[in-house]
Amino acid sequence: MFLPNLQDFKRIVIKVGSSLLVDSKRGAARREWLHGLVDDLAELHRGGADILVVSSGAIALGRSVLGLPKGALKLEDSQAAASVGQIALSRIWAEAFAQRGIIAGQILVTWQDTEERRHYLNARETISRLLALRAAPVINENDTVATAEIRYGDNDRLAARVATMASADLLILLSDITGLFDAPPAKNPDAKLIPMVPRISAEIEAMAGGAASELSRGGMQTKIEAGKIATSGGAHMVIADGRQPNPVGRIARGEPCTWFLTPSTPVTARKKWIAGSLAPQGVVTIDDGAARALASGASLLPAGVTAVEGDFSRGDSVIVRDAHGGEVGRGLVGYDVAMAHKVIGRNSRHIADELGVEGRFEMIHRDNLVLAGDLTE
Numbered sequence: 552m553f554l555p556n557l558q559d560f561k562r563i564v565i566k567v568g569s570s571l572l573v574d575s576k577r578g579a580a581r582r583e584w585l586h587g588l589v590d591d592l593a594e595l596h597r598g599g600a601d602i603l604v605v606s607s608g609a610i611a612l613g614r615s616v617l618g619l620p621k622g623a624l625k626l627e628d629s630q631a632a633a634s635v636g637q638i639a640l641s642r643i644w645a646e647a648f649a650q651r652g653i654i655a656g657q658i659l660v661t662w663q664d665t666e667e668r669r670h671y672l673n674a675r676e677t678i679s680r681l682l683a684l685r686a687a688p689v690i691n692e693n694d695t696v697a698t699a700e701i702r703y704g705d706n707d708r709l710a711a712r713v714a715t716m717a718s719a720d721l722l723i724l725l726s727d728i729t730g731l732f733d734a735p736p737a738k739n740p741d742a743k744l745i746p747m748v749p750r751i752s753a754e755i756e757a758m759a760g761g762a763a764s765e766l767s768r769g770g771m772q773t774k775i776e777a778g779k780i781a782t783s784g785g786a787h788m789v790i791a792d793g794r795q796p797n798p799v800g801r802i803a804r805g806e807p808c809t810w811f812l813t814p815s816t817p818v819t820a821r822k823k824w825i826a827g828s829l830a831p832q833g834v835v836t837i838d839d840g841a842a843r844a845l846a847s848g849a850s851l852l853p854a855g856v857t858a859v860e861g862d863f864s865r866g867d868s869v870i871v872r873d874a875h876g877g878e879v880g881r882g883l884v885g886y887d888v889a890m891a892h893k894v895i896g897r898n899s900r901h902i903a904d905e906l907g908v909e910g911r912f913e914m915i916h917r918d919n920l921v922l923a924g925d926l927t928e
């Protein structure tokens with residue numbers, strides 16, 4: 552049986568579905584259960600792993616507080632419910648983590664924050680800073696401002712995007728079901744659990760149905776979509792039954808669940824994405840000192856840049872060339888072209904004085920840079 556050691560993962564995203572967090576009869580959060588889960592997460596955190604939670608439940612909690620009717624909600628009602636429910640949700644998580652000595656930080660994201668590159672860089676940097684400070688980000692979709700056309704709606708795909716954005720190596724989807732069955736189990740009592748999916752094929756996709764619980768959004772279909780995003784981004788994914796106490800401990804002990812395997816690692820997947828999937832929008836030329844610094848693993852600072860060309864925005868992909876025109880690598884640029892022209896050749900102190908702010912001044916952060924030859928090593 553495939554049983555990876557959870558202690559081997561360095562950065563883990565745990566998605567908690569609405570149907571788990573909220574007791575549909577009472578319309579209230581299952582606090583005791585959540586504390587058991589946070590015990591598991593605190594243990595992984597003590598072992599050195601970074602922990603990120605993607606928590607659903609704002610709408611389900613808020614709708615009962617506001618006394619909204621059962622069934623599908625109008626957009627403005629779900630926005631109002633999310634607004635009320637999110638306050639309670641973040642408080643429950645923050646308290647549970649604090650009792651175990653971990654600081655939680657709330658991040659509410661919209662679809663644009665994960666899909667548009669300029670926003671993506673901001674969200675990624677905030678997550679990375681929180682993790683460096685050993686805090687646990689608790690993330691949800693910002694449903695109060697998300698509109699019907701451009702939103703995730705379900706949190707499975709959001710959690711997968713968070714996992715790739717944060718370069719996580721494991722995504723755990725806790726749900727109200729043991730894992731993926733070969734047919735929707737609500738209608739097929741003989742359906743069998745699939746313990747491992749080495750690759751998401753059309754046959755696997757055809758097994759997934761929608762949600763059976765009225766609190767949930769995606770069902771198994773969005774979990775399979777999440778699996779595609781996570782595994783192509785270098786993270787393994789596991790769908791497991793969260794209904795029992797200490798659900799992550801149960802995965803570690805090898806209780807039945809479904810593993811989706813990635814052929815890659817987060818670093819390789821990200822490098823491929825930067826180097827291969829994005830069309831470069833400009834060229835950044837650097838001096839010899841900067842070329843040496845990049846080769847030894849540093850970020851590219853504006854001081855080592857001699858020229859910029861093209862019409863790029865912050866977050867776009869650019870080609871980095873040395874003084875002789877050779878391609879050094881590619882990366883996601885930290886400035887719009889107009890600002891890049893102003894800061895090139897300057898050291899960070901000058902930039903801070905000129906802009907009047909302390910902050911992130913890299914032209915290209917090393918996490919967003921792929922050197923020529925990196926992918927063939």
Ligand SMILES: Nc1ncnc2c1ncn2[C@@H]1O[C@H](COP(=O)(O)OP(=O)(O)O)[C@@H](O)[C@H]1O
Pocket residue numbers: 567568569570571707725726727728730731732733734735736737758759760761762763764766767768769770771772
């Ligand atoms: N092939 C399948 N295997 C397992 N569950 C399935 C399948 N097809 C549909 N489902 C449904 O998906 C549900 C889990 O998704 P969902 O209700 O969205 O939960 P969550 O709120 O945890 O995201 C299960 O309870 C089940 O009814």
Ligand SMILES: N[C@@H](CCC(=O)OP(=O)(O)O)C(=O)O
Pocket residue numbers: 567568569570606607608609610611633691692694704705706707766767768769770
């Ligand atoms: N962002 C929404 C979550 C939507 C939702 O229920 O998603 P899911 O748990 O994937 O079925 C909320 O907090 O209510």
